[in-house]
Amino acid sequence: MPEGHTVHRLASALTAGFGGRRVRTSSPQGRFPDAASIDGWVLAGAEAAGKQLLIAFTPEESVDVSDPVARWVRVHLGLYGSWTFAGEEGFALAHAIGAPRVRIGERETRQGGGSGAADGYDLHDAATEDWRRLVPRPTTRLRIAGPHGLADLTGPTACEILDAEGRAAVLERLGPDPLRQDADPDRFVERVRRSRTSIGVLLMNQEIIAGVGNIYRAEALFRARLDPFVPGKDLTAGTVRGIWDDLVPLMRYGARTGRIVTTEPEHREIEAVIQERTRATRQNGDDDPSVVPREQSFYTYHRQTLPCRLCGTAIRSTELAGRTVFWCPRCQTRRSRRASWTTEHPAAAWADPQDGQLR
Template identity: 70%
Template sequence: MPEGHTVHRLAAVFARGFGGQRVRTSSPQGRFSDAARLDGQVLLGAEAVGKHLFLPFAPSAEVDPADPSVRHVHVHLGLYGSWTFAGDPGFAGAHAIGAPRLRVGEREEESEGTVDWRRIVPRETVRLRIAGPRGLADLTGPTACEVLDAEGRQRVLDRLGPDPLRPDPDGSARRRFVEGIRRSRTTIGALLMDQKVVAGIGNIYRAELLFRARLDPFVPGRDLTAGMCEEMWEDLVALMAYGARTGRIVTTQPEHRQIEARIVERSRGTRQNGDEDPDVVPREESFYVYHRQTLPCRLCGTTVRSGEIAARTVFWCPRCQRVRSRRAGWTREHPAAPWALAV
C-alpha cells in the first residue's frame, strides 16, 4: 500500500498534468458510472490527505474549489490500486504510482514500438480514465473510487488524524498527534498505524521512526512524554518531506548503509520508486530495521526481530529500542536526518 508521501507525489502529478484543464473521463471497466457525468468538466487540481487523494471537478476553471458545484473524486489505492500515466514528453514525470503495474500501452510498445498515447486502448481493468490535452491517467484496482460533495469530502477528513505533509502553521497538527498518543493505552507501534492518530504512515515509516526514536514498539502511548511525541512528529515530518521530494524512503545515515547491507525480501520484494536508477540509495541500504528480521542491527549487531501488532508485522532492534517509558531516562540520540544529506 502506498504510504502518504507517495499520495502527495501523486497529487502533484495530477496538478501539473491536468490542473485547470477540461478533461475527458470514462470507466472502461464499467464500475464507475459517475465518470459519465464528470466527462468534459475541468479538473481544478488535486489534494492529498494521508493515503487519500481528492480530485475536484467543476464546470469551469473559474469556479472556486469551495463552491457547492464542485464534485470530488475520492480515491484510496489500498493494497492493489495504481495510477499509470502516458502522454507527451515530460507530461507526468512518472509512468506509474501505486502497486506495480505495466506502463500504459506497454504491451503495444513491445510489439509495435512507441505508440501515440492518444491511440492507447484502455485495459478492461481500468476503473477510471482521465484524459487531458497532454496525456492520460488510468486507475486500476483501488479500494475506493467515488464522487463526493463538499460534505462527503469533509466526512472523510474528519476520520483522519493529522497529516505530517500538510502545512501546520499554528502547531495544531503536532498537538493532535501528541494528544492522540498520550491519552491511549494502545502500544505506540499500533498507534502509529492508526490513520485516526496520524494520516499517511505505513509499515516502513512506522518501523524506521521507532528505531530512530529508540522506542520499543510495545510501549503504551500514555507512557511517553510530550517531548518524546513531539520529537517523533518532527522527525516524521522531515522524513516524509524527503520521501515526497524524492519518491523514496531513506532513513539511514550514509556511514551505516554499507554495514550489513541486506534486507529479507518478500516474494515480490520491497519496491521503491527509482530502484532501477544506479544513482539512488538501494533499498538494501535504505532501512535500519524494516524487513531486516534475523539480520544484525547496523548499529549494535543485535539480531533484528519481527512480531505482530494489530495484525501487521513490526520490526525492531531489541537492544537499540529499549526505551519503554518516560521513566527510562529517554534522550534523543537517533541518527542525523537523511534529508539533510546528499542521498
C-alpha cells in the first residue's frame, strides 16, 4: 500500500496535468457511474490528506471550490489501486515523478525499472504515442481526460463523489498529516499521550497521524531508538514531538523523490547484502545508479534476521495490529517517560541522501 508521500505526489501530478482545465470523466468499468455527474467540469486541483486523495471539480472555471456546487472525488488506493498517466511530453511532470512505464496497446514495458503499481502509480511516457487513442483497461474505475493527457484509476478501495461537507468530514476524521502545511502536530502529541496503546500501533492509526505506513513506522521508531511496544501514555511530549519532527523531512524527501530513504549516509555501507523479500520494498528509480539503493535505504524494514546497521544484533519482526513491525531489540530500548530525547535527536543529523547536505 502506498504511503502518504506517494498520494501527495499523485495530487501534484493531477494538479499539474489537469489543474484549471475542463476534463472528461468516465468509468469504463462502470462501477463509478457518478463520474458522469462531473463530466465536462473543470478539475480545479487535487490534494492529499494522509492516504486520501481529494480531487476538486467545479462546473466552470469561474466557480471557486468554496462554492457549494463544487465536488470532490475521494480516492483511496488501498492495496491494489493505481493510477496510470499518459499524455504529451511533460504531461503531469512525468519525468520528475518517477520511472515511467510505456503502454503500447496491451504490451507494457518499464523504463528505468521503476516499481509502478507497488508505489501506487504508473506513468506512460506517451510522448511518441498517440495517447488519445489509448483504450482504457476494462478494470478502469475512473478515467480523467484533459487537453494534454489522461489518467486512469484502477483497483481503488474507495472512489466516490463528495460535497464540501463530505470533504470536511474526511479531513475531520484524519489525524494531522506531516506533509500538509495546515497540520497541527500538537493534536498528534496529545492523542498519543492519552493512549494506552503501543506507539507502534498508534503510528499506523490514520486517525492519530495520517500518511504514515509500515515503512515510515518501522524506520521512525528505529531512528528514535524507541521500543515499538511502549504505550503512548508513557512517552514524554518531547519524545512524541521528536517523532513528528523527524517524519516531516523524511516524508518531504519521499514526496519530492518518490523514494523512502531513512538511513544516514554513514550507516549505508555497513551491511549492504540483503535479499529482496517482497515486492513491497520496490521503489521508483530502483535501477537508477544515482539514488540510494533499496538495500541501503532502511534500518529495519524487511531486514528481519539481518544484522542491525548500528549494533549487529539481528533485526526482529512480529505482527502488531495486523501488520509486521520490524525493530532492533538492542538499539530500540527507550521506554521510560524520563528518557531524554535531546541526546541523539535523529532529525538534527539527517542529511539529504541526494546531496549530503543538512536539510
